[in-house]
Amino acid sequence: MRALAPLRRLARAVESDLWWSFTRSPTVVISALVAVAMIGSAAFAPWVAPHNPFDLATLNLLDAFTPPLWLEGGDPRFPLGTDDQGRDVLSTILYGARISLFVGFCSVLFAMTLGVTIGLVAGYAGGAVDAVLMRIADIKLTFPAILIALLVDGIVRAILPRELHDRIAIWVLIFAIGISNWVPFARTVRGSTMVEKNKEYVMAARVIGLSPARIMWSHVLPNVMGPVLVIATLQLGFAILAEATLSFLGVGVPPTQPSLGTLIRIGNDFLFSGEWWITIFPGAALVVMVLSVNLLGDWLRDALNPKLR
């Protein structure tokens, strides 16, 4: 029961301080609303979107390159215009955001699981295990995340046959982005674990003979999770950008499941012929999404860490 006490404390904090600082900043409230709206409309894209851009039967090539509604030649059926195949840009954005968010969430979850596990083990075990794990983290940190994600993707691409790769490309991407971002989680968790493991409740757990795994999982972990959630929010924006970048480079999701990055890449080809809306609107959606997530993360970090105020 003692392990639950911090959780209860957290619940009380949410009721008072956190909510109070949330309602005080209009920027934060707006970005939260925007984030919820975007995540919601992306998650329910099949019901929200005016068209299904992947239903070939409803596509008409005669509709291709329709400009947005407010420009000359706009069509009320396509508020943000259409692309080269006559697909509604608004609908492709909603479906694309869905894939971007899915990859973002999953890769952060993966990075979090990996990082928290490594951090817990390194912090709790200490000694040589700690030294080796943190040395790996150092080397990993020397290389920019995007480079590692690219390499992982390239290696997997070389190992797997092409058809198989296209089918699991999204999981490869999640793996690649996740594996390039576990270090911040591991470092933070290791730091707090080293503090926690000398506290009395851990000693008590050790005295009554619990296994190290059990102590780490059900006693130390709940006490080090606070900062982890902050990092996760901050990393989500990064992961979404990483996915968009890889897809833009043409090594991300397969073209049959276009994410926002893929849409931007496709639209980039039509920039010179004047059809700017095909690339600018997905780009704007991406920026608004990342900006609102980042603002939320910044606020959460400041609100949960009184030292920074």
Next chain:
Amino acid sequence: MLAFILSRLLQAIPVMLTVSLISFAMFAYVGDPVTIMLGQDYTEAQREALVRELGLDQPFFVQFVEFLENVLRGDFGLSYRLGRPVADLILERLPATLELALTAALLALLVGVPMGVYTGLYRDSWLSRLFLTVSLIGVSLPTFLIGILLILVFAVILGWLPSFGRGETVAIGWWTTGLLTWSGIKALILPAVTLGLYQMTLIMRLVRSEMLEVLRTDYIKFARARGLPDRIVHFGHALKNTLVPVITITGLQLGAIIAFAIVTETVFQWPGMGLLFIQAVANADIPIMAAYLILVALLFVVINLIVDLLYYAVDPRLRSGLAATSGR
């Protein structure tokens, strides 16, 4: 001093060995060069002869040592896709990437530091608020989108600057430079701005927060009390003390610039190493990927060493032997 450099170099060796091992493992286990080199029709005897000739029947570590020897001689093998020596391909592309990356880094420093100083000194002026808002957007905009927007405005709508390639280049020995021709410089502007923008906002924010911290310290108050002019207090005392973290971050960001050059080079079709690498990833061209990995690791090790040496130049405390105890 010499001992410090030597210990740094010694620390770099395990990193380089690890990276080489990963590169070699890619060679050894990913793809099958024999099948690729033999083509469609071959007999089992031909295959065995080639395996022996390439030394693929040797144990793993013998092969690894041989790989290391080749790498030290600058021999990275043949590209699977282009059939040319990887070393030549990279050497051709290296000047383009280095010129782009260094211009971007210089731009980030020359614009970012003054902006940071300004926003630190006059934190409530409207210009500072504008800088900060722009920097927040700059951090949230992905590199490729900045590039696309710049192309849209300056190449498509205004038509002032070219949107792809390096323009005319001049060859000086094996190094080709675009900095000596007008079209080369014009072609460099948009990619360099695209690549440097993120680092610029980062440096600006860093200098700003460091300035705010330093300006609160006692020695600044004392300098003011002595009646020193603002210029000397701000630049001689305050800015100088913000430089250590700025150097660290700039050094580390130089690595990030080289990584993100991949993206910028793709947007602007800039014929550099990054473009070569991304084509290699898309085609699973292992020799190029392995060589690029080793080269980038080497570059990072060198950058880190230079950053450490710059600490010495900037921070006198390190020179008096505190280095051993300061925790680094």
